[in-house]
Amino acid sequence: xxxxxxxxxxxxxxxxxxxxxxxxxxxxxxxxxxxxxxxxxxxxxxxxxxxxxxxxxxxxxxxxxxxxxxxxxxxxxxxxxxxxxxxxxxxxxxxxxxxxxxxxxxxxxxxxxxxxxxxxxxxxxxxxxxxxxxxxxxxxxx
Numbered sequence: 001x002x003x004x005x006x007x008x009x010x011x012x013x014x015x016x017x018x019x020x021x022x023x024x025x026x027x028x029x030x031x032x033x034x035x036x037x038x039x040x041x042x043x044x045x046x047x048x049x050x051x052x053x054x055x056x057x058x059x060x061x062x063x064x065x066x067x068x069x070x071x072x073x074x075x076x077x078x079x080x081x082x083x084x085x086x087x088x089x090x091x092x093x094x095x096x097x098x099x100x101x102x103x104x105x106x107x108x109x110x111x112x113x114x115x116x117x118x119x120x121x122x123x124x125x126x127x128x129x130x131x132x133x134x135x136x137x138x139x140x141x142x
Contacts, residue, residue, distance in 0.1 A: 011139065019139040020081060026136060027077035027090065030129040035070020037122070038063045052115035069093065087137050094130035098123045 011019070041048060041063025049056035073090055076082045101123035105111060111119060 011141065016140060019136050023082060023087065023133065023136040023140070024077050024079075026129065026132040027073055027082060027087070030090065030094070030133070031070045031074035031077055033070075033125065033129075034066050034073060038066025038068075038070055042067060051112065052118055053112035054109050054115060058109075084137065084140070084142070087133060091130045091133050091137070094126045094133070098127045098130070101126070 041059045043063075045060035045063060046056040048054075049059040052059070054062075076086050076090065101119050105116065105119055109115065109119070
């Protein structure tokens with residue numbers, strides 16, 4: 001393989017910088033949405049639990065998890081160069097959340113109509129975050 005071919009395979013400094021910036025943006029958006037959901041679930045677990053058919057105590061616990069997750073992802077997004085293993089962990093957690101959300105509809109929860117709309121919508125949003133984060137992470141050199 002020639003030096004020219006190797007150089008063409010490496011992303012340019014501008015591409016790497018743009019990818020890092022985008023990754024931080026996608027992490028920050030994830031942090032805002034996840035943290036915001038968490039705070040809403042904590043503050044309004046009773047009424048939202050009834051609305052969704054999830055139950056107030058369960059929604060309160062999920063809210064606590066999401067609030068902590070949102071804070072952790074926000075701290076990661078604030079770093080100029082988020083570490084690859086930490087970003088991969090966020091992606092993996094988002095993928096697990098997506099799968100568990102879909103399973104919860106049938107196995108654990110007895111959702112209302114609003115729950116049957118909200119839970120898959122939330123899972124799709126989280127899956128979107130994971131896809132954006134993974135695609136951008138792959139553009140960065142290892």
